[in-house]
Amino acid sequence: MHIQTYTQEVVNLHTHSYYCGHGFGEVAEYAQQGLQQGLSLLGMSEHCPVPDNRWGTSRMPFSMLKAYKQDCLDAKEAFSGTLEILRGFECDYLPEYRTYFEELKGDCDYLFFGVHDLSLDSDVEYSMFWNALTKEDLFSYTDLYLDAMQSGLFLFGAHPDVFCHSYKAWDAETIACSKAIIECAVANDVALEINGNGMRKNLVQTPEGKRYAYPHHEFWKLAAQYPVKVICNSDAHKPADVNDVMGACLAFAKQCGITYASYQVENSGTSTTLSLLAKES
Ligand SMILES: [Zn+2]
Numbered sequence: 001m002h003i004q005t006y007t008q009e010v011v012n013l014h015t016h017s018y019y020c021g022h023g024f025g026e027v028a029e030y031a032q033q034g035l036q037q038g039l040s041l042l043g044m045s046e047h048c049p050v051p052d053n054r055w056g057t058s059r060m061p062f063s064m065l066k067a068y069k070q071d072c073l074d075a076k077e078a079f080s081g082t083l084e085i086l087r088g089f090e091c092d093y094l095p096e097y098r099t100y101f102e103e104l105k106g107d108c109d110y111l112f113f114g115v116h117d118l119s120l121d122s123d124v125e126y127s128m129f130w131n132a133l134t135k136e137d138l139f140s141y142t143d144l145y146l147d148a149m150q151s152g153l154f155l156f157g158a159h160p161d162v163f164c165h166s167y168k169a170w171d172a173e174t175i176a177c178s179k180a181i182i183e184c185a186v187a188n189d190v191a192l193e194i195n196g197n198g199m200r201k202n203l204v205q206t207p208e209g210k211r212y213a214y215p216h217h218e219f220w221k222l223a224a225q226y227p228v229k230v231i232c233n234s235d236a237h238k239p240a241d242v243n244d245v246m247g248a249c250l251a252f253a254k255q256c257g258i259t260y261a262s263y264q265v266e267n268s269g270t271s272t273t274l275s276l277l278a279k280e281s
């Protein structure tokens with residue numbers, strides 16, 4: 001058994017290669033760039049295919065699962081001793097896929113989830129990015145997010161504050177939803193992610209001034225008041241972005257009073273276990 005711990009500065013677990021359907025670059029290119037950009041632990045996390053092929057145009061086809069696994073294993077071996085490489089999936093959470101995600105969890109290093117689509121009808125997509133969200137949408141999002149955290153399947157939740165992209169105000173509803181998400185994360189020991197991809201998007205004009213589309217500083221200032229595990233990720237969709245926003249993520253956390261969790265990888269020859277260690281109080 002070999003146990004290695006890592007601090008946030010040298011880790012990115014949210015990475016999409018060409019396998020994901022709308023990303024670019026090979027796994028090996030991400031590894032090479034990761035090394036150059038100072039990473040010691042890199043997790044690949046393609047948008048997960050689902051059995052009914054929902055979101056088929058922007059997700060990995062089922063037929064590529066095997067090749068994705070092999071590419072990650074090859075890169076893990078090639079970069080052994082310099083860069084630890086793990087294979088995961090970013091799962092679009094809906095309750096109907098729980099059993100499927102459970103199976104998948106047994107054949108990869110980690111799962112995390114995001115909520116990008118609020119439609120419960122598989123023929124219709126109601127994107128968090130394409131629609132100006134109503135208060136009802138905010139509540140639907142929060143319900144799905146809580147359900148995912150309670151499932152016990154996921155190491156962390158991606159961009160919990162992504163609703164801020166299309167819901168511009170910070171009001172009583174956003175505060176209530178944010179508190180519900182943060183409290184549920186604490187209760188279920190699921191970490192929350194400050195997402196670097198939102199920092200790459202255009203700044204958003206709000207009544208309170210300009211801000212990132214997400215992360216939203218008000219959400220994370222609230223989170224700083226709870227014993228919740230917080231991590232940050234690049235959410236890279238091309239190799240050059242594999243760790244490009246780390247400086248901004250560190251500065252953002254400091255501004256909000258957040259201390260990042262650290263990471264532990266246990267290798268036992270046949271299995272790899274990734275876990276998160278709480279910030280020191
Ligand atoms: Zn993506």
Ligand SMILES: [Zn+2]
Pocket residue numbers: 014015016090158235
């Ligand atoms: Zn992602």
